[in-house]
Amino acid sequence: xxxxxxxxxxxxxxxxxxxxxxxxxxxxxxxxxxxxxxxxxxxxxxxxxxxxxxxxxxxxxxxxxxxxxxxxxxxxxxxxxxxxxxxxxxxxxxxxxxxxxxxxxxxxxxxxxxxxxxxxxxxxxxxxxxxxxxxxxxxxxxxxxxxxxxxxxxxxxxxxxxxxxxxxxxxxxxxxxxxxxxxxxxxxxxxxxxxxxxxxxxxxxxxxxxxxxxxxxxxxxxxxxxxxxxxxxxxxxxxxxxxxxxxxxxxxxxxxxxxxxxxxxxxxxxxxxxxxxxxxxxxxxxxxxxxxxxxxxxxxxxxxxxxxxxxxxxxxxxxx
Amino acid sequence: xxxxxxxxxxxxxxxxxxxxxxxxxxxxxxxxxxxxxxxxxxxxxxxxxxxxxxxxxxxxxxxxxxxxxxxxxxxxxxxxxxxxxxxxxxxxxxxxxxxxxxxxxxxxxxxxxxxxxxxxxxxxxxxxxxxxxxxxxxxxxxxxxxxxxxxxxxxxxxxxxxxxxxxxxxxxxxxxxxxxxxxxxxxxxxxxxxxxxxxxxxxxxxxxxxxxxxxxxxxxxxxxxxxxxxxxxxxxxxxxxxxxxxxxxxxxxxxxxxxxxxxxxxxxxxxxxxxxxxxxxxxxxx
Numbered sequence: 001x002x003x004x005x006x007x008x009x010x011x012x013x014x015x016x017x018x019x020x021x022x023x024x025x026x027x028x029x030x031x032x033x034x035x036x037x038x039x040x041x042x043x044x045x046x047x048x049x050x051x052x053x054x055x056x057x058x059x060x061x062x063x064x065x066x067x068x069x070x071x072x073x074x075x076x077x078x079x080x081x082x083x084x085x086x087x088x089x090x091x092x093x094x095x096x097x098x099x100x101x102x103x104x105x106x107x108x109x110x111x112x113x114x115x116x117x118x119x120x121x122x123x124x125x126x127x128x129x130x131x132x133x134x135x136x137x138x139x140x141x142x143x144x145x146x147x148x149x150x151x152x153x154x155x156x157x158x159x160x161x162x163x164x165x166x167x168x169x170x171x172x173x174x175x176x177x178x179x180x181x182x183x184x185x186x187x188x189x190x191x192x193x194x195x196x197x198x199x200x201x202x203x204x205x206x207x208x209x210x211x212x213x214x215x216x217x218x219x220x221x222x223x224x225x226x227x228x229x230x231x232x233x234x235x236x237x238x239x240x241x242x243x244x245x246x247x248x249x250x251x252x253x254x255x256x257x258x259x260x261x262x263x264x265x266x267x268x269x270x271x272x273x274x275x276x277x278x279x280x281x282x283x284x285x286x287x288x289x290x291x292x293x294x295x296x297x298x299x300x301x302x303x304x305x306x307x308x309x310x311x312x313x314x315x316x317x318x319x320x
Numbered sequence: 321x322x323x324x325x326x327x328x329x330x331x332x333x334x335x336x337x338x339x340x341x342x343x344x345x346x347x348x349x350x351x352x353x354x355x356x357x358x359x360x361x362x363x364x365x366x367x368x369x370x371x372x373x374x375x376x377x378x379x380x381x382x383x384x385x386x387x388x389x390x391x392x393x394x395x396x397x398x399x400x401x402x403x404x405x406x407x408x409x410x411x412x413x414x415x416x417x418x419x420x421x422x423x424x425x426x427x428x429x430x431x432x433x434x435x436x437x438x439x440x441x442x443x444x445x446x447x448x449x450x451x452x453x454x455x456x457x458x459x460x461x462x463x464x465x466x467x468x469x470x471x472x473x474x475x476x477x478x479x480x481x482x483x484x485x486x487x488x489x490x491x492x493x494x495x496x497x498x499x500x501x502x503x504x505x506x507x508x509x510x511x512x513x514x515x516x517x518x519x520x521x522x523x524x525x526x527x528x529x530x531x532x533x534x535x536x537x538x539x540x541x542x543x544x545x546x547x548x549x550x551x552x553x554x555x556x557x558x559x560x561x562x563x564x565x566x567x568x569x570x571x572x573x574x575x576x577x578x579x580x581x582x583x584x585x586x587x588x589x590x591x592x593x594x595x596x597x598x599x600x601x602x603x604x605x606x
Binding site: 162165168171173185222224229232257305309317 | 495500
């Protein structure tokens with residue numbers, strides 16, 4: 001049984017009714033094809049109404065859908081010969097981040113991403129996709145390796161944030177994130193980042209200093225969760241839905257703010273309805289990105305990366 | 321996350337403009353949160369805002385910091401009138417900025433420029449927690465990135481004093497991206513052999529701690545400063561246990577290998593001078 005989000009209930013109910021009628025037609029002598037056809041037209045219309053007009057909060061719900069495809073789902077659909085590599089060589093292996101080498105259309109790449117679980121057991125193992133410093137340091141180790149062997153890096157971003165824990169602070173969560181930001185800035189290979197679910201604050205950013213940043217249509221990228229923002233700004237976490245709008249966290253918002261390069265359209269009803277189909281859409285954008293970046297020299301790559309980030313954020317001058 | 325840091329009662333935490341009862345006349349006298357002794361503000365100021373009895377480090381504002389470090393009249397300020405455009409159209413944000421401008425006399429939460437520390441010309445950025453808790457939005461990010469770039473171009477060292485609750489909520493994901501902007505600037509500085517010194521003062525948390533504050537060739541902190549990524553209350557709620565009293569203090573970070581040293585404010589200028597002299601082309605003042 002697929003998990004149903006509150007706003008899509010009418011669609012699911014109608015779809016169920018149609019199934020029922022179809023079954024009834026098969027089992028009995030009654031001819032209900034006309035009724036079914038009418039209902040299917042209505043379903044089509046209803047799906048449009050619901051899914052083509054998602055509110056920011058609906059998109060947050062989509063991004064958090066328990067069945068939403070994860071980094072590993074996409075890795076297995078988009079790349080070949082993926083080999084996972086473990087450990088930061090300093091402390092341990094953080095399973096909230098997966099990383100390894102692979103081939104993309106026969107070209108070598110390094111792939112790195114946050115990894116959530118799809119059930120409780122896997123989520124415990126993966127710490128709900130919330131990394132510790134060793135996760136970021138593993139990612140950095142393998143980015144440096146990619147730099148050495150001159151292969152592009154693809155990062156999938158999907159985390160609520162870096163883990164807020166005692167051990168994480170003791171081992172330098174801040175330093176690990178900061179170092180990744182700085183070191184990624186200096187990589188002389190193309191880096192393409194794709195936000196596939198939640199892009200939560202510094203914990204997302206630490207894999208996010210790309211030459212191109214793309215977002216799945218129903219993913220989010222924000223400085224704080226809508227619940228956190230509501231609690232902080234209005235002292236009421238129940239106002240999360242408002243915060244989701246005010247904070248401008250959807251793919252379309254980020255495109256408008258000039259932070260994101262492309263919004264990758266989603267399968268109607270969400271990426272989880274068709275992982276292969278969604279992977280294909282990602283694949284197209286990724287291919288274009290890597291093709292475009294291939295022509296840049298190392299110097300041009302560094303310079304355009306700096307220009308990309310330097311221009312984010314408007315300011316003005318006080319009248320004297 | 322941000323507010324957590326400021327609301328809890330901690331041995332080392334104190335902020336100016338705290339509301340609540342004051343048993344000493346405001347302005348003239350000051351009660352030390354470290355040892356509860358009461359003394360004249362003037363006496364405190366003469367001592368670089370360090371308690372003469374218990375060494376508690378009161379916050380220094382940006383002007384006090386610059387005055388205490390730089391040679392007289394050597395400071396040239398950059399981007400002084402740069403202000404926010406309220407990029408998300410966030411409700412009541414402009415009023416809040418205006419209020420803080422009036423209250424602090426600052427236009428934003430950081431002052432940048434260049435000046436001389438005992439003869440050594442250096443680019444310097446000083447954050448001030450009185451302005452929006454020192455939080456980083458587009459203007460703070462831009463000013464800091466500009467100062468780093470200027471240091472790179474002029475081939476002078478870059479020194480930053482951090483005091484910040486982290487990213488500025490009212491500028492959302494744009495403030496998040498300032499972490500990247502400043503870090504890319506620092507990468508360019510380091511790539512050309514530029515020197516950067518970071519001095520973390522109370523408080524340095526969230527997105528500031530997780531970007532430029534941690535990226536110096538030398539990372540120092542003032543005694544008792546609160547430094548960390550996540551807020552204490554968030555961590556306590558997540559791991560469901562009480563955290564030790566010294567958690568996320570400068571001393572805690574030093575113990576866990578996260579800092580080069582904790583430096584008493586009275587020793588700071590000497591230490592900076594030593595580092596600057598060691599990093600001069602000839603090893604001494606040229």
